[in-house]
Amino acid sequence: MVLLFGIGLKLADSLSLVVSFPTMLIGFALHSQGTSFASLRRNWAFAILITVGSIGDAFVGGQLAGTVSSAVLLPVLAAILVISPVKVWPHGRRPRPRSVR
Known part of the structure; x- marks a missing residue:
C-alpha cells in the first residue's frame, strides 16, 4: 500500500490490521467447529506461549x-520480509517419512 497508493507506513500497517482481523475471526470460527483444532488442544501450553x-x-x-x-521502520520491515521466507523455506532435500501401518 505504501508503494502502490503512496500512503504512510504507519497508516498502511493499521489498515492491514483492520482488513486482517475480520478475516482471522471468520477463519477461526469456521475451523474451530471441526477437528482442525485437535493439535491445538494437545499443545495448549505452546499456544498460550505464542x-x-x-x-x-x-x-x-x-x-x-x-x-x-x-x-527507520521501512528498512527494518523490508529486511524482515526478505529474511522470513529464507528462514521458513526448507533447505536441502529431506527424506520422506515412512507411513506407519
Whole structure:
C-alpha cells in the first residue's frame, strides 16, 4: 500500500490490521467447529506461549511505531520480509517419512 497508493507506513500497517482481523475471526470460527483444532488442544501450553508473545510483540511494536520514524521502520520491515521466507523455506532435500501401518 505504501508503494502502490503512496500512503504512510504507519497508516498502511493499521489498515492491514483492520482488513486482517475480520478475516482471522471468520477463519477461526469456521475451523474451530471441526477437528482442525485437535493439535491445538494437545499443545495448549505452546499456544498460550505464542499468544502471550504475540501480545507483547504487538505492544512493543505499537510503542515503537509512535516514536521511531518511518525512515527507520521501512528498512527494518523490508529486511524482515526478505529474511522470513529464507528462514521458513526448507533447505536441502529431506527424506520422506515412512507411513506407519
